[in-house]
Amino acid sequence: SQQGEEDPQALSIQEGENATMNCSYKTSINNLQWYRQNSGRGLVHLILIRSNEREKHSGRLRVTLDTSKKSSSLLITASRAADTASYFCATDLTSGYSTLTFGKGTMLLVSP
Amino acid sequence: DTEVTQTPKHLVMGMTNKKSLKCEQHMGHRAMYWYKQKAKKPPELMFVYSYEKLSINESVPSRFSPECPNSSLLNLHLHALQPEDSALYLCASSQDRDRGNQPQHFGDGTRLSIL
Numbered sequence: 001s002q003q004g005e006e007d008p009q010a011l012s013i014q015e016g017e018n019a020t021m022n023c024s025y026k027t028s029i030n031n032l033q034w035y036r037q038n039s040g041r042g043l044v045h046l047i048l049i050r051s052n053e054r055e056k057h058s059g060r061l062r063v064t065l066d067t068s069k070k071s072s073s074l075l076i077t078a079s080r081a082a083d084t085a086s087y088f089c090a091t092d093l094t095s096g097y098s099t100l101t102f103g104k105g106t107m108l109l110v111s112p
Numbered sequence: 113d114t115e116v117t118q119t120p121k122h123l124v125m126g127m128t129n130k131k132s133l134k135c136e137q138h139m140g141h142r143a144m145y146w147y148k149q150k151a152k153k154p155p156e157l158m159f160v161y162s163y164e165k166l167s168i169n170e171s172v173p174s175r176f177s178p179e180c181p182n183s184s185l186l187n188l189h190l191h192a193l194q195p196e197d198s199a200l201y202l203c204a205s206s207q208d209r210d211r212g213n214q215p216q217h218f219g220d221g222t223r224l225s226i227l
Contacts, residue, residue, distance in 0.1 A: 031213050042116070042202055042218035043155065050213060088154055092213070099168065100216060102154035 005103055006089055012109045019076040021106040023089030024069075030092045032065055032072050033100065037086045046074075046087075079110045115139055118203050118219035126227050127193060133222045135186040135203030144186040145216065146178060147202040155202055161186060193226045200224070 006023050013019055023032070031050045035043040049056045049065045049072065056063045062075040076083055086107050090100040116137045125131050135144065143162050147155035160168035161180040169178075175197075177189040186203055200223050204216040 033215060035218075040220075040223075042118075042220040043204075043216075045215035045217065048213065048215055099157065099160065101157075105154055 006087070006106045008106060009104065010107045010109070012111065013079055015079060015081055015110055015112050017079055017110075019079050019083070019108055019110070021074045021087055021089075021108070023072045023074070023103050025072075025089075025091050025103075026070065027091075027093060029067075032063075033090045033092065034061075034063060034072075034074050035088045035090060035102075037088065037105075039085075043088065076108075079108075081110050081112050084108060084110045116203055116205055116217050116219035118201075118222050120222055121220070122223050122225075124225045124227060125190070125193065127195075129193075130189070130191045132190065133188040133201055133203075133224075135188075135219055136184055137205045137217070138184055139205065139217065140183075140207075141205035141217070142183060142208050143206045144180065145204040145206075146186070146188055147204065149200040149202055149221070151199075159188075190224075193224075195226045198224055198226045 006021055029051055031048055033048045034046040036046055037043045047056055047058050047061055047063050049063050051067055060077045065072045086105045088105045089103045092100055119134045145160050146158040148158055149155040157170050158172045159178045164180045175192050179187040200221040202218055202221045204218045206214045206216045
């Protein structure tokens with residue numbers, strides 16, 4: 001069963017704009033991770049945020065986590081055409097073991 | 113290029129064939145995973161190996177048989193598959209499953225088509 005639910009399911013923006021994707025989940029988590037998947041490729045890990053963290057940055061990426069609302073957001077600033085991909089949140093539900101449950105994903109299209 | 117290598121990249125097989133998917137990593141990771149991903153869907157966990165031992169089988173049909181010959185290699189043996197098994201099969205690894213809070217590193221997958 002799906003733990004995470006992303007919205008929007010699809011997002012289309014112009015280069016230079018910011019893209020925000022949201023993820024909601026249902027149960028307590030150990031951490032939440034965001035992955036990117038280019039068409040026909042494997043998943044690439046972007047960022048991991050632990051349950052006791054509220055915000056994390058990596059380059060043009062900013063992730064927030066609100067455990068009281070069971071939600072997370074991924075912000076990509078100054079988007080580029082190369083950011084076009086599907087983005088998945090994944091929750092790690094147990095402490096001590098890494099077993100990810102992926103959300104349905106957001107397809108991001110960045111037009112030049 | 114990814115640090116997890118999967119072969120073959122594409123596989124077409126009949127329902128009576130026997131084939132194997134292979135996955136290799138040389139990052140010293142001790143946890144390895146198989147996922148199945150249908151088009152426009154998220155990956156779904158199939159199997160987890162930790163220190164070369166099967167620790168999770170997510171109720172996968174017996175026509176899928178995993179094997180971990182050593183800490184660098186992971187195989188998925190296929191036999192008598194059904195058309196609905198057509199999907200992208202992804203392999204991933206992580207440093208040490210027992211420690212948690214670790215990212216997984218994915219290969220580019222094997223795209224499997226069952227005729």
